[in-house]
Amino acid sequence: MKVEAKKRILVLRYRFIGDTILTVPFLRNLRRAEPDAFIAWVVAPGSAEVVQGIPYVDELIFWDPPTIHADSRSTHRTFRDKVSFIRELRARKFDKVYVLKRSLSSAIMAILSGARERVGFDTEGRGFLLTKRVPYRHDQHEVQNFLDVLRADGVKVEDDHLEAWLTEEERQFTEDYFLRAGVAADEPIVGIHPFSANPPRAWHIDNFIEVARRLQENYGARILFFGGPRDEEALPALRAGLTTPPLFAVGKTTLRQTMALLSRCKLLVCNDSGIMHLAASMQVPLVAIFGPQSPVKFGPWGENSRVVYSAFQCSPCRQKFFKECEPTERGRPECVEAIDVDAVFTQCTTLLDSRRERG
Template identity: 35%
Template sequence: MGLSCRLLGLPFRLRSSPAFPPSPRAILILKPCCVGDVLLSTPLVATLRRAYPQARLDYAVGPWSRPLLETNPHLDDLVDCGRVGSGRYGWSDYWALVQRLRARDYEACFVLERSPLITLLPYLAGIPHRVGLDSGGRGFSLTIRVPVKGIKHEAELYLDTARAIGVKVERPALEFHPRSEERERAQAFLAKAHPLVTIHPAGGRNPGMYLPAKRWPAERFAAIADRIIENLGGSVVLLGGPGDEGVAAAVKDRMTNEPLDLTGRLTWGETGAVLEKSDL
């Protein structure tokens, strides 16, 4: 992959890249998937909004991760990536996304993917300024390439794309904005005993990917939950989405105390509201 991408990148490297505009009128952030990574990109969203308050700032994201951005106040619009970047997709899906992006006439795009196919999208859509991650030469079609080297937090890597064009990063923080009605519904579920600790024992599942080996063993979650209840007098909430019920049940079966199990019962917004109320 590395050698082929470097060869494909030769024509791009021979061209002179234009300077990034001081006041771009329309900016796109491209990150189709997945939930955790999209959430980790929200500091970049806020940074770009502060740097370019007059620009139209859109985000291209797939349906799986879209709920994480629907209430983000810094974004003007969300562009549906469809199946592209979220599991299996065909060339018709890919070309349809190219056409959607081209129709919106963006001046700049920040690409937060390492896939050469995803990175190529803004080039094919005619976006002149393309800033993004370059891992092993896979960002060959970008006009400003941000090297991915060593170990670095993913959120910081995304922020490096802003730093690469001279934008100052100040007090970065993850952002998620539950609606008021979601906060009210979440509050109705919660116990009053504190500390309130939420545990998400599942994970490792996204479109086109299932990696249960990334999960911590159920008996360890159970041991921690029991200690919180017995030693601290706190409350424990188990969180998860549809399909995670079995994982939550495995934790409950190993506990001597009773947690509040909300697995599969909450929307993304309600989940965020529960986390907002949690001490840990």
């Protein structure tokens, strides 16, 4: 009796921590529909760290051409590197490719893979490269856009929540970290990420300090600041702004360690950033501050997420800052400056009080 070969499925959605996290519901529903298939996912090596331990794929394939983005390591720099990658992809003999990126290059990668079925968004004039074209919507969240690709392919979508996975070693790191910091087991930790890769998009640091002060005074919260190595220059201002000394995981933790520390937080207050999606994937209640970019497509996804957003006539903007608008006295676009501390703190109290009521 001839044994039928496993269906082989490839998913293309690489680059960016947020986009990687938002792909998880797609993969979970795909695995549920195709429990016996071999599923591989093309991802960027840096952002792939956030989905370490994912049970829905059999293989992560790293694609890493040079880009201006921070997570690029330029593994596939030369033309020879790229050709070699495509040859390796073709050797895997995939039957179907889901193209969740909207670029022309990703559709070209799909057809070069040799897969007979290619399902993806009908964008950037690339529809002729696909065997099934899916309309892309700008008026709904990216999670639902990804799931629309499954729906268009006749796959039942049963849920849409985010997920993340921690190892026992990472959980132990969290316990040790707070033990060394003298934090009691029942002490509420509130994470704050006041930074942004693009500084004009960030709410002013003085506003974050004021929110932190109110959280200390009203909830006895221990404040934990998150950030990267280049954000360390802000530490003196953060220390000076609070009477109760905060904790700092700024430039001191890996991406996975940051996820582990987030898991202990009762709340995260942040800008529109990758850490926002990390917290949402771990079901950490969060308040996200959006200025130039609309939260409709890329806002935090989950029931415990709140967005504070001040929409202007020019929102969402093209983010050519201070060419199409004037900076405020504090060097921010007006849409960011218009968000006041009271509005953000109100959302914080809503989430913390509801959690307190639930025990």
